[in-house]
Amino acid sequence: MKFFRSLLTSCLGSFIALFVIFGLGFLMLIWMISTTSESEKVVVKTNSVLVLNLEDGVADYVPSTNNPFETLFPVKTLQLSKIINAIESAKQDDNIKGISISNGLVNAGISQTQSIRNKIEEFKQAGKFVTSYANIYTQKNYYLSSVADSLYVTPTGIVDFRGLSTERLFYKDFQEKYGVKMEVIRHGKYKSAVEGYLDNKMSAANREQISSFLHSIWGEFLEDIGASRGLTIEDLNNIADELLTRTTELAVEFDMINAAIYKDKYEEIVDELVGAKTNYVSISDYISSGKGRIRSTASNxxxxxxxxxxxxxxxxxxxxxxxxxxxxxxxxxxxxxxxxxxxxxxxxxxxxxxxxxxxxxxxxxxxxxxxxxxxxxxxxxxxxxxxxxxxxxxxxxxxxxxxxxxxxxxxxxxxxxxxxxxxxxxxxxxxxxxxxxxxxxxxxxxxxxxxxxxxxxxxxxxxxxxxxxxxxxxxxxxxxxxxxxxxxxxxxxxxxxxxxxxxxxxxxxxxxxxxxxxxxxxxxxxxxxxxxxxxxxxxxxxxxxxxxxxxxxxxxxxxxxxxxxxxxxxxxxxxxxxxxxxx
CATH class of the missing domain: 3.90.226.10 (2-enoyl-CoA Hydratase; Chain A, domain 1)
Structure with a gap:
């Protein structure tokens, strides 16, 4: 019995020692990373271009925290207001000559995307250039990028422009087949969150409201894109209906894209716009330099x-x-x-x-x-x-x-x-x-x-x-x-x-x-x-x-x-x- 007690005590002591060693090591790692990140301050050089890439995500609110784990695994999502503030700062920053929109996907909501687009429009009005390049233009990415003076795509790339749609799933037959169902009680003929459990097809009321808000959002897309690209709403609807961006050649022919070129040629165009070799700064780095905050000494x-x-x-x-x-x-x-x-x-x-x-x-x-x-x-x-x-x-x-x-x-x-x-x-x-x-x-x-x-x-x-x-x-x-x-x-x-x-x-x-x-x-x-x-x-x-x-x-x-x-x-x-x- 004494032997087992000694063995247990020894194992417990070893476990505590290992825990302390690894714990201290882990905390030391966090401290080292934190110290390193603080020393690597972003410097915005002359002849810089702000690179706008929203693939990591946009949220209305990304609260700051002193949580040490975020030092190891930082959140890449950008707060909408900080993006807006950064573009406003860039508009007045002599070191920033223009914006290069560089997305595949735009991981942001429709209204968030429209807000950013409107702010870029203000940036343009300050006399600075905006240009865009992508291998793939999804519809949301194209909507955002269409604010640019010029849009470019890789020759073998994709420009998706076909109109908006949404799809609903219906589970009535599934429920009857397997005997697992969702009992539903509701008020509101349009309250269709639960319609999928009640039927195997869409109601007329639901179809009416979906059609209404999709056409409303699509109308916003067409109005903004048309104003930027010099195309009418009729032109744009025809392009969507006939899939006239299904090849990059067609996209250029119908004025949706300025040219289909490779990235190295695009960078040469940006250098010409800057008038020197371009220094690129990402929107996230620009924000981390303090450009995502509006400073004030007001007490209110x-x-x-x-x-x-x-x-x-x-x-x-x-x-x-x-x-x-x-x-x-x-x-x-x-x-x-x-x-x-x-x-x-x-x-x-x-x-x-x-x-x-x-x-x-x-x-x-x-x-x-x-x-x-x-x-x-x-x-x-x-x-x-x-x-x-x-x-x-x-x-x-x-x-x-x-x-x-x-x-x-x-x-x-x-x-x-x-x-x-x-x-x-x-x-x-x-x-x-x-x-x-x-x-x-x-x-x-x-x-x-x-x-x-x-x-x-x-x-x-x-x-x-x-x-x-x-x-x-x-x-x-x-x-x-x-x-x-x-x-x-x-x-x-x-x-x-x-x-x-x-x-x-x-x-x-x-x-x-x-x-x-x-x-x-x-x-x-x-x-x-x-x-x-x-x-x-x-x-x-x-x-x-x-x-x-x-x-x-x-x-x-x-x-x-x-x-x-x-x-x-x-x-x-x-x-x-x-x-x-x-x-």
Whole structure:
């Protein structure tokens, strides 16, 4: 026994020693990397060209953190406002002669892309050049790049220009075949997030709203591209219909591209525009040099509160809206005497209705003390619109997806499956309604009526919130509600939005309402990552998802993700029906 005790003590001591050694070594590695990164300051040389590449991603909010793991695995996603500020700085920077747009994919939302495009247009007006080169122009990349004075593509490259589309999956037959179904309770004829579980084809109402917002977004594309390329909307629609960019030769012939050349020839053209050998600086390096910040010594502040991601009940982070972090931030903003106004920047499809209502209440209390303005990003729909409805002023981008004022609830049911495989579930309860719901039994009328009553109550609450916030009647809101989705441009016409504009426009309005001219921007929420959360930054944490994608294939993985996302939603939902992805 004494031998085993000594052996155990020896092993434990060795383990602790190894842990300390490796722990200290790991911390030393972090310190060395941090020290190295601080010493490598970006210097913008003369005759520089700003390279705009958005393949690593754009987000409305990329919160800063002192988490040591981010030193090892830095986040490459760029914050939209920092990109905008950097382009504004480049416009006035004598060392920056022009911008070279260099993307394959543009990993940004439609409204984010339009905001960046508009800022590049301002850059051009300052008398500096903008040019673009790509091996592949996806439609979103082409839309962004079309702002350039000249566009170039590799001779064997691709220019994709064919119009916009979206695709929905329907699971009714699948559910009946395998006995696994999603029970659905909803209000809103356009609330089509759950339509795939109810039918095997698209409803006329759903097709109507999809067609409406796709044509609205496509119209924005055509208007901007046409103005930059000197082409009419009729010309562009004909090019899309006839696929007149299917070869690079055709793309040049129909004035969509200036020339099909290789990268070395493109670099010679840039050198000629600069008038010397070009020094290239990436947008991320330019931002890291401090050009993504607007410095101010003003004591007054305007808070920008970011509501970014799906709404789920709980803490939340930079990708998920949780009521805990949002309420904490709102109360902090309310108490801070230096903060004179708040802008809520919404980029969310909504989610758990309870979370949205709790955030809405805190914003209503905040509004009683400070001016409250909303800026809508790519999406401010359903629960995202719910929390925005009470603002004194709502701004949206023309391509913002908003509205979707509707409610639904979904509950998985396995009764068909267990019957098929010979499993029987028996229940024992003290009261008639004690069981509530069983996954293994068909939904009862009593349970359906109970949940239907809850859905109807939340829908009425939602419409009343909007009616009060927008100074409309219940009937007027209900007419544009029913779960229907609108673009920002359409929402201006039906009263859900006040003006089209950017985040900066909303900030300007907030300063006007607060009667201040000099101010600093402060961003919320502040997120504190736990030690366990830090491991999410390590690339190996994504191996599971990548493995599943490889095994299932792209189409089946899309089905898996959609089903998995729905399984995370507890309670009644205020969620937009679409994930729109334009490549």
């Amino acid at each position: 502040r305007i808070a920008v509160l970011y509501a970014q991601g799906t709404m789920l009940y709980g803490k939340g982070d930079e990708t998920v809206i949780g009521q805990e972090s949002m309420i904490k931030a709102i109360r902090k903003i309310k108490k801070d005497k230096k903060i004179k106004a708040v802008v809520l920047r919404v980029n969310s499809p909504g989610g758990v209705a309870l979370t949205g209502d709790l955030i809405w209440r805190e914003l209503e209390l905040l509004k009683q003390e400070k001016p409250f303005v909303v800026s809508m990003g790519d999406m401010a729909a359903s629960g995202g619109y719910y929390i925005a409805a009470g603002a004194q002023m709502i701004y949206a981008e023309p391509t913002t997806i908003t509205g979707s004022i509707g409610v639904f609830g979904t509950i998985p049911n396995l009764s068909g499956l267990v019957d098929n495989i010979g499993i029987n579930a028996e229940q024992v309860a003290t009261n008639k309604q004690a069981m509530g719901y069983s996954f293994y039994e068909p939904m009862t009328n009593d349970f359906y009526n109970e949940r239907k009553e809850g859905v109807e109550l939340i829908y009425k609450t939602f419409v009343n919130r909007v009616a009060d916030g927008r100074n409309m009647t219940f009937k007027e809101v209900d007419a544009v509600a029913q779960g229907r989705v609108w673009t920002g441009k359409e929402a201006i016409e039906n009263g859900l939005v006040d003006e089209l504009g950017s985040l900066n426009d909303a900030i300007d309005k907030a300063s006007e309402l607060a009667n201040i001219s000099e101010y600093r921007i402060t961003e919320y929420p502040k997120f504190q990552k736990d030690f366990e959360d830090s491991f999410n930054l390590i690339p190996f944490a994504k191996l599971k998802e990548n493995y599943i994608k490889n095994e299932l294939g792209e189409t089946n993985f899309k089905i898996y993700k959609e089903m998995k996302n729905f399984s995370q939603y507890d309670g009644i939902q205020a969620l937009v029906p679409y994930s729109i992805d334009i490549k």
